[in-house]
Amino acid sequence: RIWQLLRREGLHVNHKRVYRLYHLSGLGVKRRRRRKGLATERLPLLRPAAPNLTWSMDFVMDALSTGRRIKCLTCVDDFTKECLTVTVAFGISGVQVTRILDSIALFRGYPATIRTDQGPEFTCRALDQWAFEHGVELRLIQPGKPTQNGFIESFNGRFRDE
Known part of the structure; x- marks a missing residue:
């Protein structure tokens, strides 16, 4: 994304160089961790034996x-x-x-x-x-x-x- 912004401003730089310098400067954006769902066992659909079960x-x-x-x-x-x-x-x-x-x-x-x-x-x-x-x-x-x-x-x- 930074490389694309530089190109729009008229600077022609190798994208690998931009990546290297970006990370050496410590500017990397941390990735958001994906929320994991609840661990549950999946069971077949059974008809309950009584109300309110x-x-x-x-x-x-x-x-x-x-x-x-x-x-x-x-x-x-x-x-x-x-x-x-x-x-x-x-x-x-x-x-x-x-x-x-x-x-x-x-x-x-x-x-x-x-x-x-x-x-x-x-x-x-x-x-x-x-x-x-x-x-x-x-x-x-x-x-x-x-x-x-x-x-x-x-x-x-x-x-x-x-």
Whole structure:
């Protein structure tokens, strides 16, 4: 990038020389470290044996007539297929997801397992800490495989139609 800026100013210098001098001067920009996802075991989609054992969560995106995007957090009990919540907001963070789950748990209790995709709201530290504190196991599906979270994807398809 520096080499390109020098060329734009009319200086014709070998790019290897620019690289060498740049690093000798200690001007190198540190690379940002990539955040690693949570290490979880991936298990097949099984039908739960009783209500409130497994919940599935996902986001549905939509747009208002003004063009502004909205997010809908949907949560379904996998055994009863009951919709536990549909929360609509312009943006929902991981901390807000934990608050929503706490409000559901006031009436239903905490599930044994929550199945989600690997979105940033579901892989954040806040949700991981919440799950640990309440004894809830988080199961993340493989990236690009929505069929592993079929219960919520089926619900979201009907939700979009309505």
